[in-house]
Every structure is written in structure tokens, then in C-alpha cells.
Amino acid sequence: MRISLFITCYNDTLFPKTGQSVVRVLERLGHTVDFPADQTCCGQMHFNTGYQQEALPLMRRMTEVFRDAEIICAPSSSCVALIREQYQKLAESSGDASLIAAVNEFVPKVYEFSELLVQKLGVEDVGAYYPHRVTYHASCHLLRGLKAADLQLRLLRNVRAIELVPLEEMDVCCGFGGTFSIKNPDVSAAMLADKMKAVLNTRAEICTAGDNSCLMHIEGGLHRLRTGVRTVHLAEILASTEAGEP
Amino acid sequence: MTVRVADAASAAKFPILANGLVEDSQIRQNVRHATNVIQNKRARVVAEQHDWQQLRESASKIKEHTLQYLDRYLEEFESACIRAGGQVHWAIDADEANRIIVGLMQNAIEKNGWTREVIKVKTMTSDEIGLNHALEAAGIQPHETDLADMIIQLGEDKPSHIVVPALHKNRTQVREIFARKMGLPELGEKPQDLTDAARNYLRDKFEKVKIGFSGANFLIAETGGVCVVESEGNGRMCLTLPEMLITVAGIEKVIPRQQDLEVFLQLLPRSATGERMNPYNTLWTGVHEGDGPREFHIVLLDNGRSSILADKESRQTLHCIRCGACLNACPVYSRTGGHAYGSIYAGPIGAILTPQLQSMKHSQSLPFASSLCGACYEVCPVRINIPDVLLHLRGKVVERQQNSLSRGVSIEAVAMKAVAFIYAHPRLYALGQKFARVAQKVLVRKGWIHWLPGMLGGWTAVRDVKQLPDEPFRDWWAKREAAKRDEPMEKSYGG
Ligand code: SF4
Numbered sequence: 001m002r003i004s005l006f007i008t009c010y011n012d013t014l015f016p017k018t019g020q021s022v023v024r025v026l027e028r029l030g031h032t033v034d035f036p037a038d039q040t041c042c043g044q045m046h047f048n049t050g051y052q053q054e055a056l057p058l059m060r061r062m063t064e065v066f067r068d069a070e071i072i073c074a075p076s077s078s079c080v081a082l083i084r085e086q087y088q089k090l091a092e093s094s095g096d097a098s099l100i101a102a103v104n105e106f107v108p109k110v111y112e113f114s115e116l117l118v119q120k121l122g123v124e125d126v127g128a129y130y131p132h133r134v135t136y137h138a139s140c141h142l143l144r145g146l147k148a149a150d151l152q153l154r155l156l157r158n159v160r161a162i163e164l165v166p167l168e169e170m171d172v173c174c175g176f177g178g179t180f181s182i183k184n185p186d187v188s189a190a191m192l193a194d195k196m197k198a199v200l201n202t203r204a205e206i207c208t209a210g211d212n213s214c215l216m217h218i219e220g221g222l223h224r225l226r227t228g229v230r231t232v233h234l235a236e237i238l239a240s241t242e243a244g245e246p
Numbered sequence: 247m248t249v250r251v252a253d254a255a256s257a258a259k260f261p262i263l264a265n266g267l268v269e270d271s272q273i274r275q276n277v278r279h280a281t282n283v284i285q286n287k288r289a290r291v292v293a294e295q296h297d298w299q300q301l302r303e304s305a306s307k308i309k310e311h312t313l314q315y316l317d318r319y320l321e322e323f324e325s326a327c328i329r330a331g332g333q334v335h336w337a338i339d340a341d342e343a344n345r346i347i348v349g350l351m352q353n354a355i356e357k358n359g360w361t362r363e364v365i366k367v368k369t370m371t372s373d374e375i376g377l378n379h380a381l382e383a384a385g386i387q388p389h390e391t392d393l394a395d396m397i398i399q400l401g402e403d404k405p406s407h408i409v410v411p412a413l414h415k416n417r418t419q420v421r422e423i424f425a426r427k428m429g430l431p432e433l434g435e436k437p438q439d440l441t442d443a444a445r446n447y448l449r450d451k452f453e454k455v456k457i458g459f460s461g462a463n464f465l466i467a468e469t470g471g472v473c474v475v476e477s478e479g480n481g482r483m484c485l486t487l488p489e490m491l492i493t494v495a496g497i498e499k500v501i502p503r504q505q506d507l508e509v510f511l512q513l514l515p516r517s518a519t520g521e522r523m524n525p526y527n528t529l530w531t532g533v534h535e536g537d538g539p540r541e542f543h544i545v546l547l548d549n550g551r552s553s554i555l556a557d558k559e560s561r562q563t564l565h566c567i568r569c570g571a572c573l574n575a576c577p578v579y580s581r582t583g584g585h586a587y588g589s590i591y592a593g594p595i596g597a598i599l600t601p602q603l604q605s606m607k608h609s610q611s612l613p614f615a616s617s618l619c620g621a622c623y624e625v626c627p628v629r630i631n632i633p634d635v636l637l638h639l640r641g642k643v644v645e646r647q648q649n650s651l652s653r654g655v656s657i658e659a660v661a662m663k664a665v666a667f668i669y670a671h672p673r674l675y676a677l678g679q680k681f682a683r684v685a686q687k688v689l690v691r692k693g694w695i696h697w698l699p700g701m702l703g704g705w706t707a708v709r710d711v712k713q714l715p716d717e718p719f720r721d722w723w724a725k726r727e728a729a730k731r732d733e734p735m736e737k738s739y740g741g
Binding site: 006008009011012013014015016017019020023037038039041043045046047048049050051052054055057058061086087140141143144145172175176177178180181182183184185186187188190191192208216217219220221222223233235246 | 249260261264265268269274315370438445502547556577578580581586611613614615616617618620621623624634637640642643647661662666668669670672675679682694696702705706707708709710711714715717718719720722723724
């Protein structure tokens with residue numbers, strides 16, 4: 001199957017290893033990956049901060065860049081949730097019939113990485129090997145937006161040698177929330193403190209999730225306090241084999 | 247018309263109010279404990295209701311339908327209520343409502359020589375319009391009879407939760423307030439001691455006060471009836487013992503038929519207090535000879551509601567049945583408590599309701615007081631998509647800011663527009679990545695950044711950031727593609 005990768009702007013810039021891991025897993029499963037080079041951002045930050053008019057041209061770009069794609073895969077549930085929950089409404093608000101049509105065609109082609117694996121490709125065991133003690137945080141958009149946290153746990157349970165330890169209050173927000181963490185730094189920090197406490201209680205070496213945005217937030221706190229616990233995107237765990245980690 | 251939501255218009259911004267509250271260990275402890283207890287109870291009784299999702303769907307549909315024909319249903323309610331012997335008043339805003347209510351009480355007190363007091367059932371709407379202040383200014387003493395409201399009134403405090411207004415106080419603190427205000431230095435701290443004290447304190451008021459005051463959970467258009475649910479029975483006393491009863495209700499409280507209560511009376515108690523049924527469900531229609539108050543007035547309040555009705559995107563805000571489930575589920579509310587919202591409506595529903603009641607002129611930090619985690623939407627019994635409404639309101643706040651020239655152009659707006667421009671041009675975007683990699687050098691220490699300037703400093707106050715990687719994904723991909731072209735036979739993996 002030909003799969004077009006929407007890497008998302010922050011994964012592209014800050015977490016290239018996640019993208020590399022997605023490519024590695026999909027190619028290992030025998031699929032062809034392509035990466036439309038003109039892609040940038042889905043408009044999430046703008047949309048969620050109230051700059052919806054600025055998000056509109058970015059949405060239009062997305063439909064143009066991925067016009068020829070059959071299936072689009074993004075390793076970020078918040079971007080996929082924005083596309084799925086807001087794109088059609090945003091297009092309608094523009095009153096532009098061709099944009100509405102383009103968006104209607106684009107949206108059903110988009111899958112979050114674990115949705116693609118489990119729901120579209122029917123794979124739960126991707127042949128990964130990861131000998132670490134790991135705890136899993138369900139990011140809000142994955143859990144409540146896409147309702148796909150269960151898919152990620154299934155993928156993780158099939159990883160060989162992993163020691164998966166449950167996270168207390170796994171479903172409570174870590175406090176990132178995009179610009180929320182900057183506009184409301186005190187409340188965000190208070191939420192982060194509780195999330196870190198839960199992570200530390202598991203005595204895991206690694207905290208994983210399907211979204212680097214939450215992980216960047218959690219890792220930022222864990223590193224500040226020198227806890228010696230790191231965060232790793234789910235795709236990187238799935239890409240690991242006996243031959244090595246990405 | 248001047249819409250007032252208590253003193254929310256002059257409240258400080260959410261981040262400022264929250265700052266002090268997140269550091270108050272007692273409030274953190276009390277709020278966390280109370281919301282956990284209610285959440286767990288709610289989860290248990292919701293899980294046993296197999297048709298919960300269908301009930302939510304029905305409730306949402308009933309509300310949607312009612313709001314669409316609100317004018318008709320309100321008129322239907324008005325005529326049915328009058329037929330049953332009630333008197334209906336309409337108030338465009340808080341001031342008009344207060345004038346009507348105070349006027350009715352003044353007249354009745356003078357005519358009948360009653361004591362200048364009123365006993366009140368728990369009502370958020372009366373807090374919204376600031377009724378107690380208006381009553382005190384007119385020399386009428388209001389007595390809150392709901393236990394939590396009594397604690398707030400006696401403690402000269404403000405409500406912090408729409409169902410459990412004194413949720414931020416623990417038992418020791420309540421004992422202290424009662425002991426001091428009721429003159430009971432020996433008072434114990436057991437729940438029984440506290441309820442006994444409240445009972446004695448209230449009994450005397452129930453016996454002598456002739457005017458009762460309430461809000462409403464539901465107004466029934468078909469019958470002109472009013473429904474109030476509560477847990478303590480003190481509300482029932484206020485609704486049945488006095489000679490005169492006055493009720494205030496927002497215009498969105500109307501439902502078409504008595505039968506619709508079936509849906510709401512299953513959803514509300516389970517969502518609000520984790521009970522299968524409220525201990526007291528009082529339903530009355532007009533007045534009845536020899537039974538209950540001889541005079542019944544209802545004040546139907548707009549106070550900004552019709553402007554919410556006019557906005558299709560956020561109209562669903564008016565579906566709210568004030569169960570408080572979204573507050574208990576909210577990770578932001580549970581870290582700050584209700585006082586951070588600067589309004590009597592706290593939590594996720596407060597974050598969307600307060601600024602809209604004020605036509606988005608005030609409380610503009612509230613739509614941003616959420617991480618958009620969606621926990622509120624998940625529990626809301628009438629399925630209000632609060633995150634969606636928050637996003638819609640954020641758009642309105644930004645629009646207002648951009649249209650008001652007096653404020654000048656905000657740094658945020660400039661940054662957002664610049665970033666949008668860069669994102670629209672892939673070459674610029676790639677250049678930006680390179681620039682950032684060079685620029686970060688002054689900040690990086692051993693692979694991490696511990697300090698960022700300006701607004702971003704909020705991040706590095708408690709978090710580090712990893713330095714940018716040597717090459718973004720797109721560069722890695724381009725190299726790999728180039729290598730593939732050079733050696734077409736060899737398959738290359740990244741890593
Ligand atoms: S918004 Fe929904 S959950 Fe929140 S108080 Fe209203 S009805 Fe309850």
C-alpha cells in the first residue's frame with residue numbers, strides 16, 4: 001500500500017526520529033511511504049489559539065499537498081483530531097465550494113499512526129523488541145478525540161521483552177494543552193507535577209505516548225528535576241528490533 | 247440592558263487568580279478530595295445505567311428542540327402558570343429582576359406586617375443577579391438554607407462550585423464558621439454535629455419567615471409547573487411552608503412536557519452527586535387552596551441568554567442543567583478550585599457561560615483556561631461539546647482584540663501571523679528551521695535549554711526543552727531519497 005506521511009510541523013522540526021520510526025515500521029510491513037515535501041502545518045496551533053482565519057489557508061495547503069495521496073498517516077493525534085473535528089466546519093465557514101469539496105475528500109484519508117496499523121492494516125504485532133520498563137500515558141486527543149488509546153496499548157502489549165507498567169490516572173491530562181502551557185503556566189505546572197508523580201510511582205525507565213507534544217511536556221519536567229526518566233514516542237518503540245533502536 | 251454576572255466583569259484574569267490558588271495547599275487538598283469522591287460516585291452509578299448514552303442523546307435533543315422554539319415554549323409556560331394561579335414576570339437583566347423581586351417582597355411585608363426576612367433554596371441564578379446584596383440594601387435579610395450555601399453566607403465567602411458551593415472548605419473549617427457565627431464554642435466536628443447545628447439554626451427561621459425564594463431546575467411548558475431537586479429537604483421547607491413563594495429562573499430552564507422530566511431526572515442526580523435519585527424532588531404548579539404558599543411569582547430572566555441563543559455555534563451552552571459534572575472532571579478546576587474563574591459559574595461551563603453572558607466584553611481569559619482535554623464533554627449529561635465552544639469563543643476573543651484599535655497590536659497576534667506566513671511557504675519554513683538551529687546555540691547547555699525569553703519563559707519556569715536535533719525529518723528524508731537515486735538497488739533504512 002502507498003502511504004503518504006504527514007509528519008506534522010513539530011515532529012519534523014523537533015522529533016525527526018519519530019518520523020524515521022514511522023517510515024521504518026511501515027516499510028518493514030511491506031508498504032511504500034512517500035513524503036510530500038511541500039507540507040508544513042495543519043493549522044492546529046492557530047486554530048486552537050483563536051486564530052481560525054490564519055488556519056484556513058493552512059488547511060487549504062494541506063488539501064493541495066496531499067491531493068494525490070491514497071492514505072495519509074500522521075504520528076500525532078491532536079493534529080488528526082483537529083483535521084477530523086474541525087476541518088469540515090472551517091471549510092464550510094469559508095463558503096468556498098471547491099474548498100469544501102477538497103476537504104471532504106481529504107479528511108477520510110487521514111489516519112493517526114496506530115489507527116492506520118490496527119484499524120486499516122489490521123496489524124497488532126509489528127515485530128518489535130524493546131527490553132525496557134515502560135509506562136504508557138494516553139494523550140487526551142487520542143483517548144477522547146480519536147478513541148484510540150486502546151489501539152496503542154494493544155500494539156505495546158505485542159512488543160517482545162517490554163515490561164509494561166500501568167500508569168495511575170493514565171487518562172488525566174498532563175497539562176500541556178498547546179498554548180495553554182504558556183498562557184496558564186501555573187495550572188499547567190500543577191497538572192504536570194501530578195503526572196510526573198504518577199510516572200515516577202511506576203518506577204518505569206521510559207514514559208511513552210502517541211503524541212510528542214505531551215511527551216515533550218512531561219520530559220521537560222522530568223529532566224528539570226533530573227529524575228533520570230525519559231520519554232519515547234510509541235513509534236520509536238514499535239520501530240525497535242533485536243537489531244537496535246532508532 | 248446591562249448584563250451583570252455577579253461581579254465577574256471586574257474580576258482579575260484567570261491566570262492571575264489561579265496563581266495564588268494553585269499554591270494554597272489547603273484548597274488544593276479540599277478540592278481534590280471532594281471532586282474525587284463525587285467523581286467516583288458518579289462513575290459507579292453511571293456505569294450501572296445501561297442506556298446512559300441514549301439518555302444523553304435524548305436530553306441533548308430535547309434541549310436543542312426547546313431552544314429552537316424557545317419563544318413558543320416560554321409563552322406556553324406563561325399561560326399555563328397563570329391559569330394555575332401563578333404570576334409571571336419577565337426580567338431583561340439582573341437589575342430588573344432584583345427590582346421586581348425586592349418590590350414584590352416589600353409590598354407583601356408592608357401589607358401583611360411580616361418579618362423582613364426571606365428563606366432561600368439553593369439557587370445559582372440568584373447569585374448571578376446578586377440578589378442578596380439587593381435584598382440587604384432594601385433592609386430584607388436573606389437566609390440561605392442549603393447547608394453549603396449557609397456555610398458560604400455565614401463565612402462571608404463566595405461559592406466555588408455550582409452544586410457544592412462550599413466544596414473548597416473541609417469539615418474543620420465548617421465547624422469553625424458555625425461555632426463562631428452560631429455562638430456554639432463547644433460544637434463537635436462530626437457530620438451529625440454540624441447538621442444538628444444547622445437544623446437548630448434553621449428551624450426557627452422556617453417557623454417565622456413568611457417569604458420563600460427559590461431557583462428552578464426545570465420549568466414545564468405544558469403544565470406551567472416548576473421542578474426543584476435537592477438533597478437536604480430544607481428546600482422543600484422553603485417551597486411549602488411560607489405564605490409567599492418567589493422563583494427566579496433563566497429562560498433556558500423550560501422543557502416542553504412533564505414527561506421530559508423522565509430523562510432529566512435520571513441524568514441530573516447521577517451526574518451531580520452520584521445518586522440514583524435526588525432525595526427531594528419538589529414539583530408544583532401555581533397555587534392551591536389550603537396547600538403550600540398562597541401566592542406564587544416566577545421571574546423569567548434573560549440577562550444575556552438571548553444573545554447566546556443567537557449564536558448557532560455556542561447555543562448549546564444553554565443546554566446546561568448545572569450538574570457540575572464537568573467541574574469535577576476538569577483537571578484545571580481540580581487544581582484551582584472555583585474562585586479562579588472570577589464568577590459564580592466556575593469550571594468548564596463557567597469558562598464558556600460567563601464570557602458569553604457578558605457578550606464577550608469581559609472574562610476574556612476564561613475561554614483559554616482549558617487544556618482542551620475533553621474530560622468535560624465526556625461527562626456532560628446533555629452532551630455540550632465544551633471544547634468546541636471554547637475554541638469558538640477563543641476565535642471571538644481574538645477577533646475582538648484585533649478589531650479594537652485602542653489596544654494596539656499584540657505581540658501574540660504578530661507572532662501568530664508571522665508563523666502562519668512561514669507555514670504557508672515551505673522554503674521559508676525550512677529556512678526557519680535552520681535559523682532556529684543556529685539561534686538556539688546561545689541557550690543550549692549540554693543538549694538542553696533551561697531558559698527561554700518572553701512569553702516562552704512560562705514554559706522554562708518549570709520545564710527544560712531538548713535542543714533542536716541536528717537535522718529535521720525533511721532533511722533526513724531528502725538525503726535518503728537522494729541516496730536511493732544514487733544506489734537504486736540497495737534499500738536503505740534510516741536510524
Ligand atoms: S455543562 Fe454539562 S456537565 Fe457541566 S454543569 Fe452543565 S450539564 Fe453539567
